Amino acid sequence: MDSIYDRKLLANKVAQLCYNHFDNLPKKGKPIEGKEWTVVAAFVQQIRQNDETRSSLEVVSMGTGSKCVGQNKLSKDGDILNDSHAEVVARRGFLRYMYHQMEIAASGKESGLFTVDAISKKFLQREGVSFIFFSSHTPCGDASIIVKENSRIMCNTTEGILKPSEIKVTSFDEEPPSKMPRFDIPDIHRTGAKCVEGGPQDLKQPGVNHHVAGVLRIKPGRGDRTLSMSCSDKLAKWNILGVQGSLLMNFLSKPIYVSHVIIGKCPYSQSVMERALINRFEHSANQLGNAVFMQQKPDISQSQIELKFGKVENDEDDQMHPCPSSISWCACPMKQLEVAVEGRKQGITKKNQNKPQCRLEICKKNLFQKFVSLLSCFPTDNLPIHLKEQHSDIQCMTYNKAKRLCSDYFEMWEQTRAKMLSTWTSKPTTLTEFTVCE
Numbered sequence: 416m417d418s419i420y421d422r423k424l425l426a427n428k429v430a431q432l433c434y435n436h437f438d439n440l441p442k443k444g445k446p447i448e449g450k451e452w453t454v455v456a457a458f459v460q461q462i463r464q465n466d467e468t469r470s471s472l473e474v475v476s477m478g479t480g481s482k483c484v485g486q487n488k489l490s491k492d493g494d495i496l497n498d499s500h501a502e503v504v505a506r507r508g509f510l511r512y513m514y515h516q517m518e519i520a521a522s523g524k525e526s527g528l529f530t531v532d533a534i535s536k537k538f539l540q541r542e543g544v545s546f547i548f549f550s551s552h553t554p555c556g557d558a559s560i561i562v563k564e565n566s567r568i569m570c571n572t573t574e575g576i577l578k579p580s581e582i583k584v585t586s587f588d589e590e591p592p593s594k595m596p597r598f599d600i601p602d603i604h605r606t607g608a609k610c611v612e613g614g615p616q617d618l619k620q621p622g623v624n625h626h627v628a629g630v631l632r633i634k635p636g637r638g639d640r641t642l643s644m645s646c647s648d649k650l651a652k653w654n655i656l657g658v659q660g661s662l663l664m665n666f667l668s669k670p671i672y673v674s675h676v677i678i679g680k681c682p683y684s685q686s687v688m689e690r691a692l693i694n695r696f697e698h699s700a701n702q703l704g705n706a707v708f709m710q711q712k713p714d715i716s717q718s719q720i721e722l723k724f725g726k727v728e729n730d731e732d733d734q735m736h737p738c739p740s741s742i743s744w745c746a747c748p749m750k751q752l753e754v755a756v757e758g759r760k761q762g763i764t765k766k767n768q769n770k771p772q773c774r775l776e777i778c779k780k781n782l783f784q785k786f787v788s789l790l791s792c793f794p795t796d797n798l799p800i801h802l803k804e805q806h807s808d809i810q811c812m813t814y815n816k817a818k819r820l821c822s823d824y825f826e827m828w829e830q831t832r833a834k835m836l837s838t839w840t841s842k843p844t845t846l847t848e849f850t851v852c853e
Contacts (some may be wrong), residue, residue: 430551433455513671
């Protein structure tokens, strides 16, 4: 962007666009006003006009929610949405949008997003098209660990007043020394995301020493531990590998990255957002050897417009509760809008939950089916070479094996995990052995 003023202008414009889009969605799945809160996230497509001074903005995917399925409820059939946080729901809707645009381009019609490279037969993102990621709240995990403004707590210490990073607090199970002076220290906004086992753990001491910053975290579940990484960690991963994932990368010449990240009005720190999404991995990312995938440094800014259904930070009476449902919307002609509860379509009975028509469009199984269906949109000779060689086997291929088809993506992910994300959770392979067949 040209200036701080331009960034603020864009941030407010995008936030208002997203909130208007949310307001215009049907009531089903939305929070009960005054009783429930939610998070709204979206992918906004920006198209620069010919004169380069103007651009159009369009919401192409939106998600809401703050819930996660515990590991004991995960499905080996790929038919449950494990992570229903708004950011993840929006990204999965964005995958649907990209599949739809690829189908348009493959049919010979003009796609607003992709062109087809004549030599490689792969898709290229159109010149002048970029994507903005918006969230009404800072992503859970590292980006949400922020020092509170004008909020301090009393703390016993044998030292003088220290910098927040130097503060050491006596353990609660130790007897404090007599005549210990008391000092007030800064407090922080806390995240519910838990440190991944095997890595550094939270100290859980008063004030700024409650959390350890910069580490990988998993989302909390209701009693049952989850295997879903925090949204801060997922955004950092998308910033290196792209938002398209491994299946769609088979059809792309380059990854799809976001150029801007915009956060709504909420507790926010510019430096913490940059740490969570870029800086904590920047040194290691520079050592990754791959010309296709490069860690991005998107513009990060905050809007001053607040979500009407946003989380109340000072809800001392604990009257507001997270909305139990998630909304998924994308700019596709079929099934634009779906509402999910506990990873399944809202209103589906236990008797019918395993039927194909009862699955969410954004679950792994259905997105895998979209990948296989996209293959059939091409004459075999027009497929990328590596897919042409495997074409006859993909119908019977497991999801796990299909995710390895794009060797560039798979190798980059392996490198990224080894050098930067070594404690990233691994799901049991039994959860990825399903096929597109019923």
